[in-house]
Amino acid sequence: MAKPLQVEVYNPNGKYRVISTKSMPGTRWINLLIEQDCRLEICTEKKTILSVEDIISLIGDRCDGVIGQLTEDWGETLFSALSRAGGKAFSNMAVGYNNVDVNAANKYGVAVGNTPGVLTETTAELAASLSLAAARRIVEADEFMRAGLYDGWLPHLFVGNLLKGQTVGVIGAGRIGSAYARMMPVTWKRASSMDEVLREADVEAILINCSRGPVIDEVALVEHLKANPMFRVGLDVFEDEPYMKPGLSEMKNAIVVPHIASASKWTREGMATLAALNVLGKIKGYPIWGDPNRVEPFLDENSPPPAACPSIVNSKALGLPVSKL
Numbered sequence: 550m551a552k553p554l555q556v557e558v559y560n561p562n563g564k565y566r567v568i569s570t571k572s573m574p575g576t577r578w579i580n581l582l583i584e585q586d587c588r589l590e591i592c593t594e595k596k597t598i599l600s601v602e603d604i605i606s607l608i609g610d611r612c613d614g615v616i617g618q619l620t621e622d623w624g625e626t627l628f629s630a631l632s633r634a635g636g637k638a639f640s641n642m643a644v645g646y647n648n649v650d651v652n653a654a655n656k657y658g659v660a661v662g663n664t665p666g667v668l669t670e671t672t673a674e675l676a677a678s679l680s681l682a683a684a685r686r687i688v689e690a691d692e693f694m695r696a697g698l699y700d701g702w703l704p705h706l707f708v709g710n711l712l713k714g715q716t717v718g719v720i721g722a723g724r725i726g727s728a729y730a731r732m733m734p735v736t737w738k739r740a741s742s743m744d745e746v747l748r749e750a751d752v753e754a755i756l757i758n759c760s761r762g763p764v765i766d767e768v769a770l771v772e773h774l775k776a777n778p779m780f781r782v783g784l785d786v787f788e789d790e791p792y793m794k795p796g797l798s799e800m801k802n803a804i805v806v807p808h809i810a811s812a813s814k815w816t817r818e819g820m821a822t823l824a825a826l827n828v829l830g831k832i833k834g835y836p837i838w839g840d841p842n843r844v845e846p847f848l849d850e851n852s853p854p855p856a857a858c859p860s861i862v863n864s865k866a867l868g869l870p871v872s873k874l
């Protein structure tokens with residue numbers, strides 16, 4: 550029999566059993582759960598990505614809710630295991646939920662939470678940082694310095710692109726894309742189609758992806774980077790994460806970072822709190838918050854959070870009531 554995974558247990562006599570598949574930033578989310586009579590088990594296994602079998606063993610015979618991560622495969626197998634254990638609540642600690650089969654969750658009556666509203670500015674700041682770093686070749690220049698190659702100023706040394714006054718093309722200008730456009734030292738306007746974005750944008754020579762890896766064909770991108778040394782890319786996410794397609798890591802005109810767009814302390818602690826409150830709210834039978842992007846009341850450390858689930862993506866399918874707060 551497989552060895553049980555290591556867990557850290559809080560409030561062992563709590564009435565509701567909640568699992569978090571990973572340790573998450575901050576402590577408020579832990580306190581909120583234990584104050585509301587939850588026994589919290591946090592998986593402390595060293596491996597980065599837990600398998601479906603690992604999570605089944607964490608769920609065990611009785612489990613009221615699970616807080617999971619975007620690296621996990623939440624499909625039919627896990628939702629049926631959670632349902633068999635009596636659980637009706639799951640939340641991703643992420644705004645994206647492309648790792649979740651929502652239809653399978655609906656089939657087993659499990660609410661699926663996510664964490665919008667708290668990532669917008671943090672993600673936009675990383676996208677802006679990547680744009681500026683790519684335009685001004687900061688990573689290449691840093692590597693050059695550290696390698697001891699700088700032996701004096703030269704007219705051609707690391708010449709990049711000036712962004713001021715250019716037009717940036719944002720494909721998918723929702724909350725994050727719009728915040729990014731406002732941060733950039735460029736002019737911007739709304740376009741009506743992808744073709745118009747590509748026709749009008751000057752910053753086409755720099756491609757930034759802080760959404761999900763599969764929106765870019767990474768093999769084609771590597772070929773394009775090889776053929777066009779002046780084309781630059783800043784990637785936070787990868788087609789086959791955590792792997793990069795062959796050749797990408799050798800490209801000097803690519804900046805690659807490990808999916809850290811939401812990685813500010815405030816945002817990550819907020820995501821943990823929202824994910825915990827999604828699970829807690831469903832366990833307690835609370836209604837669903839009316840506007841999932843208006844999350845401030847849940848994040849105010851000086852007052853108790855509203856008695857509501859901050860964001861449940863399948864609330865309509867499950868017929869869950871909406872909060873009047």
Ligand SMILES: O=C(O)[C@H](O)CO
Nearest residue numbers: 642643644645810811
């Ligand atoms: O979906 C999300 O929340 C982000 O990708 C995490 O950084």
